[in-house]
Amino acid sequence: MEKISRYLVTAALPYANGPVHIGHLAGCYLPADIYVRYLRARKADVKFVSGTDEHGVPINIKAMKENTSPQDVVDRYHRIIGDSFAAMDISFDIFARTSSPVHHQTASDFFKHMYDKGLFEEKETEQFYDPETATFLADRYIVGTCPVCGNDKAYGDQCERCGTALSPEELINPRSALSNAVPVKRKTKHWYMPLQNYEPWLKTWLLEGHKEWKPNVYGQCKSWLDNGLHSRAMTRDSNWGIKVPLPDAEGKVLYVWFDAPIGYISATRELTENWQDYWCKEDTKLVHFIGKDNIVFHCVIFPSMLKGHGGYIFPENVPANEFLNIEGEKVSTSRDWAVWVHEYVNDFPGQQDVLRYVLCANAPETKDNDFTWKDFQDRNNSELVAIFGNFVNRTMVLMHKLCGGKVPTFHPDKKDARDEALVQVLQDAKNKIETSLETFHFRDALTEVMNVAREGNKYLQEKQPWILAKTPQLQEDNQALIDNCLHLCLQLTANLAIFIHPFLPTTAKKILHMLKLVDRVLDWENAGSTKLVSVGYSMRPPELLFAKVEDAQIAAQVEKLHTRAAASVAGTLAAVDPVAEAPAFAPLKPEIQFDDFAKLDLRIGTITHAEKVPKADKLLQLTVDLGFETRTVVSGIAAHFSPEEIIGKQVTLVANLAPRKMRGIESQGMILMAEQNGKLEFINSATLVAPGASIS
Structure with a gap:
């Protein structure tokens, strides 16, 4: 693209069947917001759109549940x-909904236009059908074991653990998510998009025309195209969604992955009367921010839809991130292993910039990365507080102490090489940050911003204006040196506000407030300038930008994470994942070998003491006699048993399970339980046996 007159930036539409977690933020919403804030600072014509995807099968399942x-x-x-995004300062121009009338009309018209052009194949095929509920099953109504990674909660269209795109036929032991019945095949009619017809164009446009895309994106698309594309149904049997706009389509709705990306178009239509400028003019740059599980849909299927329809531009880039794990484990909504955004903003009020910083500094841009609460604490205390905040605070304190609270004069005749080097740092930083942001290397850009703060601390330490102020025999000359030092430090502080604003907008505004600067100073054209604060202008008193995160806060978050996961595994917390609800009989897990089973050390134990864990309604602390030793076990069974009624009960204990702390208590094993119709029962021997006896 030779000339860019406007930008359209989209962020993936989250399913409206649960809250968002920090993996979502790190995957696409924070990178998109950083990019958009930078473009706005460049005074670009940019629209930032997103919204909730409200027609996915998970919504229907959630409603039934x-x-x-x-x-x-x-x-x-x-x-x-929407509230979570707003609390994290994600600055959408519109956060729309696919259930809106505008979207229904836009998606319906889009489909009808393609239908009228003869771009669909009408096929009567055998589809999976739930005989117990008399319902044709969309792919996401079918769950089973992923043939690639063994996840036993894979959907019929995709495994959300490994990201593999699937079909229901590929699942091992498929079952209906509605009734747990084994699906059968029945005939039904649908409209298919022959994606293979778009292969030649996709290879030219994507594989030859966008080799600059991130390797993870380009590689996944190339793999799909190398393996060959096939016709894919663009309609489904359902009563929830956008009705297929054809006379012989009773009970049919648009496939959610046909409907959802059109949500970007309908959101833009809701936002502005000039929506076609952003979707149809060649001098618009369209950028999709997504997670890696959505790459194929945004890079292969949606562009093919746009190509088939005609009249639309195609994405210039799709900078998808990888996944963010939590404390060394993959995010799992089914067992509540996640850090939920709405909970974070309650637990750390006013500290949205800390999370924004940590997620960007540790962004999974090229590979899966790991979020830990210890790293969160370290980055806040050692980087935000000790480097960035420290420089700004020292500058403001020294300016008030040594310069009467006003911006001091700069004395050119007292300028030295170190002063000139600091000014050059600002110019170099501006160029490096620009390059990184425009090529979607947000982590590198943030690193460069922090390097500017480091350079400021180094400069202050070398100049030592507090020492110069203590030598009265050279007071006049020293004051000029002090003035020059703090004048440049104040200019650097104002530049830090500009540089950090795309990443930490609240922090940038706090700096402007202290410096008594207006918002337009944040325009990117001002970056690198040493004329941002005026000589003689009074500054406000210093205020700390960041507060230290204490060990107790981190311990509480780690404990909450493990406690909820343990309780969820025990069946005492409602799973967030709708498919995770236990059916009448749980499906078999993937086959294991004898050696796998032989690793388990199962022992009979007797509960000799039980009490509730303070401030944990779901947990009991048990003392279990194994004959040869006594164990402490924390178990999520308090909702099913009182402490008094289980004293003397014999239980089966996994005795060689690694200990884990829950609510500050080290749990030294796991009690085996059976669940039936929502009720837990102990698994034990039919007759009393000696504690410590092995089960083999």
């Missing part, structure tokens, strides 16, 4: 998700 309507579900989670 909660005995409510799909509309009630999406209304609730649209609000929760």
